[in-house]
Structures are given as C-alpha cells and as structure tokens.
Amino acid sequence: MSVTLPSLQRARPAPLRAQADWDALAKAGNRRRAIGQGLLMAFLVTVSVPILLPYFWMFTISVSARTGGVDSAVLWRSIGILVPAVLALGFLNLLTDRGMRRLYGAAGIVLIAGTALAWAIGPDLHLQNWAFLRDANFVENLSGRGAGTVEAQFPSVWTAFGNSLLLAGVQTFLVLSVATLAGYYLSRFNFQGRASFLQALLILHAFPAMTLIIPIFLLMHWTGLLDTLTGVILVIATLELPFAVFIMKGFFDAVPWDIEMQAIVDGASRRQAFAQVVFPQVKVGLLAVGVFSFIRGWEEYVFVRTLLFDKQNWTMSLYIFWVSEDIMGVDYGVVAAVGVFYVVPSILLYVFCQKYLVQMSLGGIKG
Amino acid sequence: MARIELEQVAKSWGDVVAVEPTDLVIEDGEFVAILGPSGCGKSTTLFMLAGIYAPTGGEIRFDGHLVNRVEARDRNVGIVFQSYALYPHMTVAKNIRFPLKFKGVPADEAARRVSEAARLVHVEELLDRLPAEMSGGQQQRVALARALVKEPQLLLLDEPLSNLDATLRLTMRAEIRRLQRRLGVTTILVTHDQIEATTMADRVVCMSKGRIEQIGTADDLYQRPNKLFVASFIGAPPINLLDGRAERGTVRVGELTLPASGIEGAVVLGIRPEHLGLSAPGHGLAGRILTVEPLGRETLYEVATPLGSLRVLEAGSERRWREGDASGVTVPDEALLIFDKASERRLETASLALAEAA
Ligand SMILES: Nc1ncnc2c1ncn2[C@@H]1O[C@H](COP(=O)(O)OP(=O)(O)O)[C@@H](O)[C@H]1O
Ligand SMILES: [Mg+2]
Numbered sequence: 035m036s037v038t039l040p041s042l043q044r045a046r047p048a049p050l051r052a053q054a055d056w057d058a059l060a061k062a063g064n065r066r067r068a069i070g071q072g073l074l075m076a077f078l079v080t081v082s083v084p085i086l087l088p089y090f091w092m093f094t095i096s097v098s099a100r101t102g103g104v105d106s107a108v109l110w111r112s113i114g115i116l117v118p119a120v121l122a123l124g125f126l127n128l129l130t131d132r133g134m135r136r137l138y139g140a141a142g143i144v145l146i147a148g149t150a151l152a153w154a155i156g157p158d159l160h161l162q163n164w165a166f167l168r169d170a171n172f173v174e175n176l177s178g179r180g181a182g183t184v185e186a187q188f189p190s191v192w193t194a195f196g197n198s199l200l201l202a203g204v205q206t207f208l209v210l211s212v213a214t215l216a217g218y219y220l221s222r223f224n225f226q227g228r229a230s231f232l233q234a235l236l237i238l239h240a241f242p243a244m245t246l247i248i249p250i251f252l253l254m255h256w257t258g259l260l261d262t263l264t265g266v267i268l269v270i271a272t273l274e275l276p277f278a279v280f281i282m283k284g285f286f287d288a289v290p291w292d293i294e295m296q297a298i299v300d301g302a303s304r305r306q307a308f309a310q311v312v313f314p315q316v317k318v319g320l321l322a323v324g325v326f327s328f329i330r331g332w333e334e335y336v337f338v339r340t341l342l343f344d345k346q347n348w349t350m351s352l353y354i355f356w357v358s359e360d361i362m363g364v365d366y367g368v369v370a371a372v373g374v375f376y377v378v379p380s381i382l383l384y385v386f387c388q389k390y391l392v393q394m395s396l397g398g399i400k401g
Numbered sequence: 402m403a404r405i406e407l408e409q410v411a412k413s414w415g416d417v418v419a420v421e422p423t424d425l426v427i428e429d430g431e432f433v434a435i436l437g438p439s440g441c442g443k444s445t446t447l448f449m450l451a452g453i454y455a456p457t458g459g460e461i462r463f464d465g466h467l468v469n470r471v472e473a474r475d476r477n478v479g480i481v482f483q484s485y486a487l488y489p490h491m492t493v494a495k496n497i498r499f500p501l502k503f504k505g506v507p508a509d510e511a512a513r514r515v516s517e518a519a520r521l522v523h524v525e526e527l528l529d530r531l532p533a534e535m536s537g538g539q540q541q542r543v544a545l546a547r548a549l550v551k552e553p554q555l556l557l558l559d560e561p562l563s564n565l566d567a568t569l570r571l572t573m574r575a576e577i578r579r580l581q582r583r584l585g586v587t588t589i590l591v592t593h594d595q596i597e598a599t600t601m602a603d604r605v606v607c608m609s610k611g612r613i614e615q616i617g618t619a620d621d622l623y624q625r626p627n628k629l630f631v632a633s634f635i636g637a638p639p640i641n642l643l644d645g646r647a648e649r650g651t652v653r654v655g656e657l658t659l660p661a662s663g664i665e666g667a668v669v670l671g672i673r674p675e676h677l678g679l680s681a682p683g684h685g686l687a688g689r690i691l692t693v694e695p696l697g698r699e700t701l702y703e704v705a706t707p708l709g710s711l712r713v714l715e716a717g718s719e720r721r722w723r724e725g726d727a728s729g730v731t732v733p734d735e736a737l738l739i740f741d742k743a744s745e746r747r748l749e750t751a752s753l754a755l756a757e758a759a
Contacts, residue, residue, distance in 0.1 A: 290484065290486065292482045292486035293487075293488055293489075295448075295451075295480075295482070295486070296480065296486040296488075297488070297499070298452075298453065298473045298474060299451050299452070299453065299473050299474070299476075299478055299479075299480045300499050300500040300547070300551075301474045301500050301502070301503030301504060301551070302474065302499075302502075302503055303474065306503070311488055314488075314490040315489065
C-alpha cells in the first residue's frame with residue numbers, strides 16, 4: 035500500500051484526507067487479520083489438547099515414573115511451563131512479523147522454558163523404565179518386583195518389533211498389489227457380474243470381522259498356519275482387501291480414459307500404458323491405502339492374540355499386553371515406556387506421509 | 402502418408418448405434434473435417450480409425466491394406482484429443498518424446514526429433530514445464546507436437562480448438578492448416594463448429610445421428626445442401642425454414658406463392674437470411690421488427706411476418722430499422738432451397754434454378 039500510494043497520487047491528485055483513510059483502512063485490515071489468526075490458533079490449540087494430552091502424559095510417565103506410585107506431578111509441572119511457553123510463542127507471532135525479532139524471541143522463550151523445565155522436573159527424570167530395550171529379562175531384574183516372572187519368559191522387544199514390522203509390511207505389500215490390480219480391472223473392464231462384485235466388496239467391508247474369529251481359527255488350524263506370522267498376515271490382508279480395492283478403484287476411475295487411449299495410440303501396449311501413464315496418476319491413492327494398511331497391521335491385536343501363541347511370534351501389541359499383565363498393574367512407568375516405543379513408528383509414518391496425503395484432496399489430474 | 406478408405410464401417414454398443422454403415426474415402430494428404438452436432442458419432446468414427454474402438458462391421462483400409470485387426474499401436478496414427486490428454490506427470494519434453502519410446506528410436510535421434518517437433522509448434526521454451534503449468538493454448542500445441550513427432554501417416558484431431566478462447570482459436574486454426582499443408586499429412590478434423598470445418602478442411606463430411614448426410618466443399622454444403630439437416634446445420638445465422646405445399650407448378654407458403662414446376666406434395670422451403678431483404682411497409686410480406694442484432698459488418702433482424710418470424714441479414718453497419726418498426730420483407734424466388742417434407746431431400750425444380758457458385 036505505502037509503495038503504490040505516492041504514484042497513485044501523482045497520477046490523480048487526491049485530497050490528503052483520502053490518503054490517510056487508506057492507511058487507516060490498511061491498518062484496520064492488518065489488525066483484523068491478526069485477531070482472526072490469533073482466534074484460529076487459540077481454537078486449534080484448545081481442540082488439540084484432549085488429543086495431545088494423553089500422549090504427553092504417557093511420555094512423562096515413561097521418563098519419570100518410579101515403582102509403585104502413579105504420579106501426575108511431573109505432568110502438571112511441565113504443562114504449567116509448556117502452556118505459557120506455547121502461548122508466548124503465539125503472541126510473539128502476532129506482535130511482530132520481522133523474521134529476526136521473531137527468531138530471537140522464540141529462542142528466548144525456548145531457553146526460559148527449558149531452564150524452568152530442567153529446574154522443575156529435571157531431578158525426576160530417569161531412563162530405568164526403558165531398560166526393556168536392552169534386556170529381555172528386565173522384569174525380574176527390576177529389584178523388588180515381578181515376583182511371578184520366570185527366567186526367559188519374555189522375548190526381546192526387538193523380536194516383537196521385528197514381527198510387527200514384518201506383519202504390517204508384508205500385509206501392506208499384499209494389499210497394495212492386489213488392490214491396485216483389482217481396482218484397475220474393476221475400473222476399466224466390463225465383465226459379467228461387475229456390479230454385484232462391487233456391491234459384494236462393500237458388504238464384505240461392512241461385515242464385522244470379529245464374528246469370523248472362530249471359523250478363521252479353525253481354518254488356520256486345518257491349513258497348519260496357526261501360530262505362524264504367515265497365517266495372520268493372510269487373514270489381515272484378506273480382511274483389509276475389500277475396502278482397499280474399492281478405494282483404489284475410485285482412484286483409477288478418476289484417471290481420464292483419454293490419457294490411456296492416447297498412450298495406446300502413441301504405441302504403448304495396454305500393460306505399458308498402465309505402468310507408465312495410469313499408475314503414476316494413482317500414486318497418492320496408493321500411498322494413502324498403504325499408510326492405512328500399515329497402521330492397521332501395526333496396531334492389530336485381536337487376530338494376533340487369537341492366532342499366535344509362541345513368544346517368538348509375539349508382535350508389539352502382544353508384547354505390551356504381556357508386559358502390563360506381568361507387572362500386575364503396578365509399574366505404569368514400564369508400560370508407558372513400551373507404549374511410547376510402540377507408537378513412535380506410527381507417528382513417524384504419518385509425519386513423513388502427511389505432506390502427500392494432504393495433497394490428495396487438492397491434487398487430482400489437471401489438464 | 403496414406404489414403405484412407407472406410408467401407409460400410411459401423412459401430413454400435415448393444416442397442417446404441419453410434420455409427421451407421423458408412424462409406425468414405427480420404428485421399429493421401431487431404432484435410433477432411435467431420436462436422437456434426439454433439440453425439441452424432443464423430444469421435445467414434447475417429448477412434449475406429451485410430452484403432453481404439455473395433456468397428457462392429459465393415460472394413461477400414463490404409464493404402465489398400467485392411468487394418469481392422471491391426472492394433473492401435475501399430476497403425477502409426479497421431480491423435481489429439483479434445484482434452485489434449487497430456488500425461489500430467491511428465492514434462493513437455495517427456496510428453497513429446499513418449500511415442501518415440503516404443504519405436505526404438507536412438508536417443509540422439511529422439512532428442513533431435515523432439516526439439517524439431519517443439520519448434521514446429523513453438524513450444525521450445527516450455528520443454529521443462531509440466532502440463533498443469535501451461536495455458537490451454539500451450540497444452541494444445543504440445544499435444545500437436547506429440548502427435549506429429551512420430552511422423553504419422555494419419556493425423557486425427559478431435560475437437561482440438563473447442564477449449565480455446567476465440568482469438569487463440571483463430572490463430573490455431575491458421576497454424577494447424579499451415580502445418581498440415583507443410584507436412585502433407587493426411588488429416589481428419591472432428592468438430593461441431595462449422596466455421597472451423599469450412600475454413601480448415603479441403604472437404605467437409607457432414608454427419609448426423611451416425612450417418613453421413615453430405616460430403617463436399619464448404620460451398621457445396623452451403624449452396625447445395627442435399628438434405629434438410631445440412632441446410633439447417635450449416636450457415637450462421639441459421640436458415641429460415643417454412644412449411645409449404647407444391648402443386649400445379651407453384652409452391653405455396655401461406656400467402657406467398659412462388660413458381661416451382663415438377664414437384665408435388667408437402668415441402669419445406671429454406672431461405673437464407675441474407676437472401677431476404679427489408680423494404681418500406683407495403684412491399685413484400687408485412688413485417689414488424691422484433692429484435693435487432695448488430696454483428697459488426699452486418700445486422701441481423703428478427704421480423705414477425707404472417708408466415709412466422711423470419712431472420713433477415715442486412716449488409717452494412719448502418720441500421721435503418723429499430724425494434725417495433727413496421728417493414729416489408731421481400732422474398733426472392735431465386736436462391737430458395739426446397740426439400741421434400743417426408744424424405745428431407747432437396748428437390749431440384751425447373752424454374753427455381755439455384756444460384757450456382759457465383
Ligand atoms: N463407450 C461407449 N459406450 C456406449 N455408447 C457410446 C460410447 N461412446 C459413445 N457412445 C455413444 O455413441 C454416440 C456417438 O458418440 P460420439 O462419437 O462420442 O459423438 P460425438 O459426435 O459427439 O463425438 C453417442 O450417442 C454416445 O452416447
Ligand atoms: Mg466427440
């Protein structure tokens with residue numbers, strides 16, 4: 035505004051008062067925008083508190099709790115420091131929009147909050163709850179507890195971690211390959227029973243999988259896949275597939291026929307047209323289905339609980355279950371630490387993929 | 402380059418007939434436009450030539466060779482879709498290069514041909530852009546370059562200009578025409594815009610409801626339409642059509658009687674707006690001006706007459722009549738088109754010699 039005004043004035047002499055009004059209006063606009071942003075921030079913070087608080091609590095317990103007591107003092111003390119710090123950062127953003135000042139301000143706030151935290155809760159922090167990462171027999175090594183534990187009752191947490199990774203990864207791979215091919219076929223080819231097939235997909239998805247647990251158990255038993263990761267992977271992938279196929283079909287539907295036909299006229303075979311032209315358009319869909327599939331496998335509890343017995347086959351969900359069981363509900367610190375260890379991969383996955391997942395609604399194919 | 406023959410080529414989907422059995426020959430190097438309203442089967446015809454759809458009947462020949470069973474990828478046809486169908490994830494250079502991938506063209510040769518094709522349509526500066534980063538006109542040029550890069554024996558254009566603004570359409574019309582002349586590639590343009598068809602093509606194929614109604618030059622279609630449909634579809638502003646009866650050497654339309662020997666029965670009279678004239682009240686048909694549309698060098702009047710409302714086109718930008726004025730409408734007996742009402746074919750009459758291509 036301040037740049038364009040003088041030249042505007044030269045071109046068409048305006049009374050001085052008009053210029054002052056323009057400046058006032060610009061200021062009012064800025065103020066309104068700042069207030070709007072502040073309100074939005076406040077709203078978002080308020081809404082995210084109930085979501086973030088449990089995670090934060092779990093984290094504070096895992097690094098501070100000691101045997102016996104569940105102690106929320108650390109939580110309240112750290113919240114008492116962090117909330118004002120976050121608010122201060124918000125105000126800082128409203129008060130100034132100059133990069134350097136913001137940076138110094140932010141650094142100051144972080145420094146003060148850090149010092150305050152170190153003073154308030156520093157003495158309470160310890161890593162004993164995290165011993166399970168190194169020592170498989172950590173429960174009986176914890177002095178004065180774990181009376182019911184026998185030597186080598188637990189596998190290493192890394193075995194469980196590896197099993198979960200394998201389960202979720204292979205499951206995702208299966209779901210993605212089948213859903214991509216099936217979704218493409220359903221989207222592009224007409225065959226007898228296509229409509230009823232699509233309906234069946236939706237009905238299958240609506241069916242609560244839990245009701246199938248006994249037949250599935252028997253099926254696994256008869257096929258000799260009981261107590262194997264392969265069995266669980268097949269079961270979960272099968273249950274995931276109907277919906278994944280449906281979603282992928284939707285993504286393929288959104289790819290225009292034109293570019294596929296164009297590729298074929300350009301000399302590609304149907305398969306080459308799929309691989310080089312159609313497939314790249316559904317990558318975001320693939321990522322979305324992949325992430326959800328992976329999370330589904332990662333958090334799976336019911337079927338692993340039913341179909342896996344041997345401790346070498348435990349997944350993270352079983353591990354955390356047995357840890358909490360074994361500690362007889364006294365040592366929240368260890369359970370919280372295992373919990374934090376369990377959610378970190380999910381969170382990392384979301385953080386890495388969210389950029390692409392957000393594109394999903396905006397993107398699509400232009401041209 | 403190729404000579405294209407269609408013999409009784411037809412396409413239907415179940416009960417839906419998109420193209421009735423059709424005969425058409427396109428000479429080597431010719432530029433033919435297929436013109437018709439939306440849904441008349443133009444694109445379907447084009448896609449059958451490209452090999453995207455298999456005809457349900459008839460034979461398609463390229464240079465005498467039957468190609469019905471030849472796959473699209475082996476026909477060496479270039480196509481530009483109405484949507485341009487650029488590959489959204491590829492840069493312009495990759496888009497243009499795509500058809501060469503499957504032809505085993507060596508890398509340096511491919512690079513040379515890509516830059517040549519890009520130069521041909523003036524997109525050399527855009528080679529690193531993605532389709533979404535270009536305007537409609539630029540996308541159109543890229544699509545054209547991609548169709549031309551493999552040196553096709555047949556170039557197919559499906560409504561290539563319909564997504565462009567009016568000025569750009571004019572430029573691209575001339576440019577495509579010039580390119581086609583220069584390369585001498587047999588070209589088929591599909592369009593629902595008669596100006597596009599008549600300005601660009603050597604010959605125009607007029608289609609309606611899956612049938613070819615007439616094939617001819619722009620003049621043929623305008624001055625000697627074979628069918629009522631052609632007469633009404635070609636010409637802007639559209640022709641005036643009046644129901645009448647022919648008997649005893651005359652055609653009677655309401656109070657109007659015109660000489661016309663050798664025909665009998667119910668007819669439809671077609672009069673182009675520019676063949677009607679406005680005169681002082683009392684001359685010709687009694688009329689009242691309903692609307693006045695200045696078109697620049699001409700003015701279009703809609704005039705209420707006892708025969709119904711007629712469109713009258715007057716040359717010149719000076720407007721002598723205003724809305725609500727009473728005027729006479731003069732009807733010449735030359736340059737009238739008479740169609741049989743039942744068969745919708747044009748009737749040749751002895752006394753109504755049509756103005757031959759003057
Ligand atoms: N894949 C298809 N399946 C069924 N009907 C189709 C298909 N493609 C086109 N048609 C029908 O064929 C007719 C001609 O279509 P088209 O050739 O696209 O017309 P246009 O002249 O507008 O290009 C239309 O009635 C259309 O509904
Ligand atoms: Mg079409």
